[in-house]
Amino acid sequence: MAVVTMTTYGDLPAVHITAADGAQATVSLFGAHLLSWKTADGKERLFVSSRTPLDGSKAIRGGVPVIFPQFNVRGPGLRHGFARVSNWRLTSQGGDAGSSHLEFSLRREDLDAEHAQAWPHAFALTLRFTLHGDALEMDYTVHNPGASAFPFGVALHTYYEVGHLDATSISGLQGQQYTDHHLNTLVQDYPALHFTEKHDRLYKSTPDLTLNTADATLRLEQQGFSEWVVWNPGRADAAALVDLADEEYLRFVCIEPARIDQQPLAAGATWTGRHRIGA
Numbered sequence: 171m172a173v174v175t176m177t178t179y180g181d182l183p184a185v186h187i188t189a190a191d192g193a194q195a196t197v198s199l200f201g202a203h204l205l206s207w208k209t210a211d212g213k214e215r216l217f218v219s220s221r222t223p224l225d226g227s228k229a230i231r232g233g234v235p236v237i238f239p240q241f242n243v244r245g246p247g248l249r250h251g252f253a254r255v256s257n258w259r260l261t262s263q264g265g266d267a268g269s270s271h272l273e274f275s276l277r278r279e280d281l282d283a284e285h286a287q288a289w290p291h292a293f294a295l296t297l298r299f300t301l302h303g304d305a306l307e308m309d310y311t312v313h314n315p316g317a318s319a320f321p322f323g324v325a326l327h328t329y330y331e332v333g334h335l336d337a338t339s340i341s342g343l344q345g346q347q348y349t350d351h352h353l354n355t356l357v358q359d360y361p362a363l364h365f366t367e368k369h370d371r372l373y374k375s376t377p378d379l380t381l382n383t384a385d386a387t388l389r390l391e392q393q394g395f396s397e398w399v400v401w402n403p404g405r406a407d408a409a410a411l412v413d414l415a416d417e418e419y420l421r422f423v424c425i426e427p428a429r430i431d432q433q434p435l436a437a438g439a440t441w442t443g444r445h446r447i448g449a
């Protein structure tokens with residue numbers, strides 16, 4: 171049986187789940203933000219900055235920020251949207267010997283006045299985290315209960331703890347077209363992506379990737395999204411991030427299943443995306 175307890179993380183109310191096999195996860199209600207995922211061997215798989223605010227005043231740097239309704243500045247609203255800075259509700263929890271879950275939801279009625287005013291559409295988001303042995307599944311849905319379509323983009327902006335960037339690579343992207351941060355469109359003609367400098371790339375989605383670190387191999391899968399975003403700020407950009415200690419950029423990479431351009435969701439329609447990380 172899973173054990174679910176209410177806790178705090180910094181100043182944030184959070185939910186902690188321990189699965190029957192000992193795997194654990196902690197999710198704050200602020201952002202439905204996964205802050206920690208440990209496999210049954212006790213190994214932490216996610217990175218959280220030592221300098222991140224944890225009081226609800228700003229987005230959290232690390233874990234899995236939930237992006238909606240726009241990716242980065244690809245839309246007229248708040249950078250990366252309001253979902254990561256809104257308070258979600260815990261709507262389901264449970265588990266058996268095989269799998270355990272926590273589910274959160276966010277609706278327009280839950281938004282601060284400022285965000286509700288800027289987003290004049292009814293919506294319902296759900297995010298279900300499922301621990302399934304050495305895998306974590308994140309099922310994300312966006313529903314439009316309103317009478318007209320709205321445009322949206324989404325992402326699960328996962329920060330992986332990699333130990334050290336020098337020993338980190340991603341495989342599964344050879345032959346894939348990508349756009350870099352200079353807006354050049356290129357094709358990756360080498361098998362493994364290493365992190366020797368800043369990377370901020372958009373790849374068309376492939377069904378799966380492998381993240382290799384000094385002491386772990388993770389298989390990353392996505393369904394329903396359209397891109398992978400791969401990001402590490404490199405030394406210079408990291409120095410400009412006040413919520414990241416100077417050397418901490420060496421400890422993470424972000425690999426994000428995303429639908430980066432806002433596309434319409436028809437009245438009554440539901441979009442679903444799944445991200446599975448297998449250790």
Ligand SMILES: O=P(O)(O)OC[C@H]1O[C@H](O)[C@H](O)[C@@H](O)[C@@H]1O
Binds near residue numbers: 370
């Ligand atoms: O600093 P944030 O708003 O959390 O954004 C962090 C990063 O998110 C994505 O990965 C983008 O591709 C990057 O360009 C951006 O810098």
